[in-house]
Amino acid sequence: MANVVVFGSQWGDEGKGKIVDMLAEDAAAIVRFQGGNNAGHTLVVAGEKCILHLIPSGVLHPGKACLIGNGVVLDPEVFLKEIEVLAQKGVETSPARLMVSKKTHIIMPYHRLMDNCRENALDDAGKIGTTGRGIGPCYEDKMHRCGVRAADLADPELLREKIKLALNEKNVLFEHLYGVEPLDPERVFQDVLPLAERMKPYLGDVSGAIQKAEAEGFVLFEGAQGTHLDIDHGTYPFVTSSNTVTGNAASGSGCGPRKLDRIIAIVKAYTTRVGGGPFPTELLDEIGNRLQDKGGEFGATTGRRRRCGWMDMVVLRESARLNTPTELAVTKLDVLSGLKELKICTAYKYRGELMEYPPQEQNGMAHVEPVYESLSGWEEDISGVTAWADLPDAAKAYLERLEELSGVPVGLVSVGPDRVQTFTRG
Ligand code: GDP
Ligand code: IMO
Ligand code: MG
Numbered sequence: 001m002a003n004v005v006v007f008g009s010q011w012g013d014e015g016k017g018k019i020v021d022m023l024a025e026d027a028a029a030i031v032r033f034q035g036g037n038n039a040g041h042t043l044v045v046a047g048e049k050c051i052l053h054l055i056p057s058g059v060l061h062p063g064k065a066c067l068i069g070n071g072v073v074l075d076p077e078v079f080l081k082e083i084e085v086l087a088q089k090g091v092e093t094s095p096a097r098l099m100v101s102k103k104t105h106i107i108m109p110y111h112r113l114m115d116n117c118r119e120n121a122l123d124d125a126g127k128i129g130t131t132g133r134g135i136g137p138c139y140e141d142k143m144h145r146c147g148v149r150a151a152d153l154a155d156p157e158l159l160r161e162k163i164k165l166a167l168n169e170k171n172v173l174f175e176h177l178y179g180v181e182p183l184d185p186e187r188v189f190q191d192v193l194p195l196a197e198r199m200k201p202y203l204g205d206v207s208g209a210i211q212k213a214e215a216e217g218f219v220l221f222e223g224a225q226g227t228h229l230d231i232d233h234g235t236y237p238f239v240t241s242s243n244t245v246t247g248n249a250a251s252g253s254g255c256g257p258r259k260l261d262r263i264i265a266i267v268k269a270y271t272t273r274v275g276g277g278p279f280p281t282e283l284l285d286e287i288g289n290r291l292q293d294k295g296g297e298f299g300a301t302t303g304r305r306r307r308c309g310w311m312d313m314v315v316l317r318e319s320a321r322l323n324t325p326t327e328l329a330v331t332k333l334d335v336l337s338g339l340k341e342l343k344i345c346t347a348y349k350y351r352g353e354l355m356e357y358p359p360q361e362q363n364g365m366a367h368v369e370p371v372y373e374s375l376s377g378w379e380e381d382i383s384g385v386t387a388w389a390d391l392p393d394a395a396k397a398y399l400e401r402l403e404e405l406s407g408v409p410v411g412l413v414s415v416g417p418d419r420v421q422t423f424t425r426g
Contacts (some may be wrong), residue, residue, distance in 0.1 A: 002262050003220070003262070004221065004261070004263075005223065005249045006223055006264050007245070007263070007264070008244065009226060009266060009316055009319035009320075009325070010267065010271055010315055010316070011225075011226045011271070011272065012226040013040075013272055015331030016057070018042065018331065019266055019412065019422070020057035020220060021045070021060060021061075022419050022422055024064055026217070027217060029064065029065035029066070030056035030058030030059075030067070030222055031253045032055075032056050032068050032069060032072050032224065033072065034071040034072060034243060034244060035135070035244070036073040036107060036135050036224075037075055037133050038224070039054075040052075040299065041300070042300050049417075050086075050089070051300050052082065055083070055086065055098070058220060059086060062092060065097050067098075067209055067210065068098075069104065070206065071248055073106070073139060074104050075112075075134065076196070079199070095202050099204040099206055099209055101206035102150050102151035102205065103150070103206075105138055105147045106147070106150060107134040107135070107138045110188065111134030111137040111141070112137075114137040114170060117174065117180060119132065128238055128239075129274070129275030129304075135242075147162075150203050153195075156196070221246075221253065225244045227315075230243055230244040230245050233245060233318075233322055235277045238275070238277025238278070239277075246263055246322075262326050264326070265327070265329070267316060267331070270291055270311055270335065270336065271310065274304050274305075278365035278366035279307055280345065280369075281309035281310040281370050282307050283309045283310065294335050310344065310345055313344055313347075313405040314346075314355070315358070316402070317356060321357070327410065327412070328402065328412075329411060330399060330414065333398075333399075333415050334382050334416055337378060337380060337383075340377050342374070343372040343374055344375065345372055346372070348365075350364065350368045351367075375401060376397070378392035382395060386423055387423055387426060388425055399425075409425065412424055
């Protein structure tokens with residue numbers, strides 16, 4: 001059966017968790033392939049809300065294998081806590097169904113400290129507004145080839161040595177550049193050891209587990225963050241530290257690119273962004289506040305207010321080019337109900353030229369002027385709609401325009417947070 005990749009096409013929080021949870025029912029395994037607990041994926045089942053940061057969003061479906069690939073950065077404390085909370089809700093979280101790749105890099109306490117030191121040292125305009133979870137510094141160590149990998153948790157002497165080496169360098173920065181207390185390597189080691197012990201049963205060969213799952217059904221790859229937060233293709237430097245684009249579903253999990261078949265772009269019906277960085281269609285007015293309130297736009301990880309704006313087709317067009325989606329899943333369409341007029345940004349004006357794709361210079365997006373077209377809104381509450389045919393004409397026209405401008409068909413429409421508030425394109 002065809003494998004499925006779900007990815008965020010904007011700046012994250014598009015509703016990936018909800019769609020993954022919904023599709024997981026028929027999957028053999030669900031795999032996270034990048035990012036870490038900077039992600040916050042919200043699932044609502046029968047009115048009950050569950051926010052996941054690390055564990056794949058298929059976990060609420062009994063028996064499905066949930067895999068964490070080599071491309072993820074994993075904080076053991078958060079992983080073990082998440083398991084505990086799920087277990088209290090009666091969700092099965094044993095190693096029989098949950099696996100972390102032995103090649104996954106581990107977020108250490110010094111990564112979290114470094115993340116916060118770096119952010120605090122930046123002036124307001126330069127702040128990335130990271131989630132403070134140690135994501136960037138952990139990926140830095142991976143690339144620097146001095147990172148701690150999950151397999152090292154089962155090798156205490158190697159772990160002790162790696163911590164010592166890492167802190168040799170980082171303590172100089174902590175003490176002399178950032179003016180904070182240096183960390184004692186032995187203390188860090190002793191603190192991590194009990195967590196390492198608890199992690200051991202979960203370590204495995206995720207590439208092998210994917211191969212096995214494919215014999216039973218399809219594999220569902222769950223993206224985190226969004227395309228415009230990608231380390232290479234996003235609004236650098238206001239990005240996260242991993243490749244969020246779909247190509248990484250293969251390398252971040254240990255399978256080949258020919259294994260990726262159906263690719264679903266999750267698109268929020270408007271745009272949001274949390275943290276710093278350019279946002280051409282941002283609305284700093286009453287309409288922005290209204291989207292924020294009605295959409296409940298608060299970060300699922302940090303609780304920060306999400307910035308809100310109109311749909312940006314330059315952003316979506318670029319996502320289509322980078323990710324080759326086979327379909328769009330448009331979420332939060334219900335939030336647009338009641339607006340008389342809807343605007344869609346179709347292009348940017350940049351240095352006197354009209355552009356269909358984002359400029360590639362650093363911070364170029366901060367200097368574009370969005371070109372808008374206007375569509376009629378609709379009054380009706382659509383949160384109870386269960387079929388394409390029952391959508392108001394104006395809502396259908398809005399979605400059809402997104403199809404035309406992106407060149408990608410709509411496959412799924414979401415009109416509320418609950419698993420069941422979703423239907424296919426008629
Ligand atoms: P993710 O990071 O992409 O998984 O998205 P988040 O969970 O961070 O944010 C999406 C938010 O929108 C969550 O609170 C979801 O429960 C909610 N949500 C998802 N789809 C819909 C929808 O169609 N309508 C409404 N009103 N809320 C939705
Ligand atoms: P999900 O998976 C939205 C943003 C942060 C910050 C930047 C870098 O829920 O869509 P980091 O901690 O990764 O170094 O922060 O990226 N960011 C997200 N924004 N959704 C997310 O994840 C995000 N993960 C990181 O706000 O601007
Ligand atoms: Mg989120």
